[in-house]
Amino acid sequence: MPTPPTFDVSVEIKARLDEMGNKPDLENTEIVKKIEREVDRKMEKEMRELVALLQKKGVDPMGFGEHYRSQNRSAHFEKEKWREMYKQAKFRFHVKTQIIRLSITD
Known part of the structure; x- marks a missing residue:
């Protein structure tokens, strides 16, 4: 069996905070950066868990197989x-969150 592929999945999130019950000081750029990093970590964790579940079930609704096939035309697909390779594939998730507008209401 060929070596299972490694996929780098990059996601950019632009978010706006509309309402928050416990309002942090969002004028403080360090606090905003901390929120962005926390969203990054949480999204990466949830994506890892989702892909692990999909791999376990042997389903590829996101089309990683099609991407692999398009990048490896010389290999007979x-x-x-692919089903076996997919179950062994490695995934690296890279999330970058940017809070673009703060619209906090009471």
Whole structure:
């Protein structure tokens, strides 16, 4: 069996905070950066868990197999081999969150 692929998945999030019950000081750029980093970590964790579940079930609704096939045209792509490779594939998630507008209401 060919070596399982490694996928780098990059996600950029632009977010706006509309309402928050416990209002942090959002004028403080360090606090905003801390919120952005926390969103990054949480999204990366949730994506890892989701992909692990999909791999366990052997389903590829996000089309990683199609991406792999398009990048490896010289290799003969067989669905059965892909199913096994997919279960062993590695994923690295890179999330970058940017809070673009703060609209806090009481």
